[in-house]
Amino acid sequence: MNGTAPRRRGRGRPSREDTGTGPSARQRILDAARAEFAERGYDKTSVRGIAKAAGVDAALVHHYFGTKDEVFAAAIEVSFEPALVLPAVLAGDREGIGERLARTFIGVWENPGTRAPLLAVIRSALTHEAAAGVLRTFVLRRLLSRVVEELDVPDPAFRAELAASQMVGIAILRYVIKAEPLASADPEEIIAQVAPTLQRYLTGTDPHSGAEADG
Amino acid sequence: MNGTAPRRRGRGRPSREDTGTGPSARQRILDAARAEFAERGYDKTSVRGIAKAAGVDAALVHHYFGTKDEVFAAAIEVSFEPALVLPAVLAGDREGIGERLARTFIGVWENPGTRAPLLAVIRSALTHEAAAGVLRTFVLRRLLSRVVEELDVPDPAFRAELAASQMVGIAILRYVIKAEPLASADPEEIIAQVAPTLQRYLTGTDPHSGAEADG
Structure with a gap:
């Protein structure tokens, strides 16, 4: 220079x-x-x-x-490349969002090539506050902003995080803890159960208990 | 000796x-x-x-x-003592199971005294296969057997793990990653959203896609 x-x-x-x-x-x-x-x-x-x-x-x-934080963020983003399909998943017919999202998510995790780096990210984020901060700041914010753009609902970020929480929980019990019978369950059984949950979180009438939508 | x-x-x-x-x-x-x-x-x-x-x-x-594994299991069990209320949570009126479980779970995590040891357990289990094995073998099996005893439904263990996955995901996004807006949301909003999910997993008609109950 x-x-x-x-x-x-x-x-x-x-x-x-x-x-x-x-x-x-x-x-x-x-x-x-x-x-x-x-x-x-x-x-x-x-x-x-x-x-x-x-x-x-x-x-x-x-x-x-x-x-280093920025390298970590970039490495994480690579791991979240499957999430680039999010707009397509969200943009299709509204009634099928839950199932498409569940199927996409399970598909990513059933693929060992995409599962391994995601596991590494999750482990880092769960054990190091700095890594959690990077995930929160760089990655979640961008993913959420995509969801928020696509979904015309009140409280889209809160809804998206509820959906994310269900998917993260499945990932942890099935792929990390390997709790049976969930770890050996047919992916279709899991999709069938999780899809209505995601659908309700993302497009249900109101995420707030008893309150009017974005009043 | x-x-x-x-x-x-x-x-x-x-x-x-x-x-x-x-x-x-x-x-x-x-x-x-x-x-x-x-x-x-x-x-x-x-x-x-x-x-x-x-x-x-x-x-x-x-x-x-x-x-050491057995000490870890015992230490974990102490952390899961709040789960001793499970039978009471499950035994009440059937329609309120989801909300009682969500409320109990959020209550445990909102209490810093019970949250800290649970976080330690989760972090260990997510980063060390041996710890995950202990959690799987000693703790989950016992907790699940309680649920299975209390719930008269087909596939009680699969249902219980689906419910657990939703609760684990909330714990991780809210208390570990601290993703906003979930991390700052009113506990009642989260309970209102999660309760119907738990209710459906635990008492819904059939956890298998399109199949008849325990056919």
Whole structure:
């Protein structure tokens, strides 16, 4: 930046790819970050460790993502990519929202490739206040804003979080605690039960007990 | 046991109380175990550390509880003591089960004294397979068997776990992640929303999609 070469540690000059001209260095950093956070947990993961695992300089990690919290947020966002389908899920016919959401959610968790990074995120967020803060600030807010945009109901954020709570609870009992018989239940049985819950939370008449809608 | 004094480390002869003649040494061990598991996590907690914190000999911990897993299970059970009200919650009028359960559950979590140890248990179980196994084997099975005894419905265990999943999800989003607006919502609003969900899971016509009850 000031005309002299930036200090580099641990590696020689970065290759052309590492200088950030292509998407692959960024992607390698994200993949490495996910793996590091999953394996070591939030506290023990460092930007330098992520850079090393990605085969890039730590400065490049900072260049792309900023602080460790921001790398974590970006790694989390990758894990939540399945949530990019949310607008499509919410935009279809209103009566089917609960079932489409339940089916999408269970589908993501039944896929080991998407389950593993989500588990890592949940574990980090549940054990480290900093990670919980990142999840709250960067991820939930964006996801919720999408729901709020799509759903024309009073209290959309409260409704969305009630729906999220049901899905998070299923994920934890079925995939983390592995409580039987839920852990071995046919996914269709779970969808059939959870869909009406999500439907009511998202489109039911009023989330407030006895109160008029957004009065 | 063989006529010689057992080896003791770290402390001199135990006092009369420490030899286990009264309930208070046992209680001190449980309190210390809860604190140690909460503070250090499952992996870093040892029977010796618990004994030291309780001011007793490690042999006494083994005498009362056995292995570390068994101490953890006992410590967990203390945390789940509020669940001892379950039979009363389930035994009342059938139409009010969902609301009574939601109210009891939220009441336990709104009380900081009962929330803290529950949080510690959940965090341990979510991050350590051994702790999850203990929760699954010792605690959930017993809680579920109580529900199964009280509820005369098909698939009572599956129903109970669906209800538990909703409550666990609320606990995590509201008290751990602290996602807004759920974290600041009036408990009554949450009870009003969650009660019908629990009611349907526990007493709805059939937990299986389209299938006849316990056919």
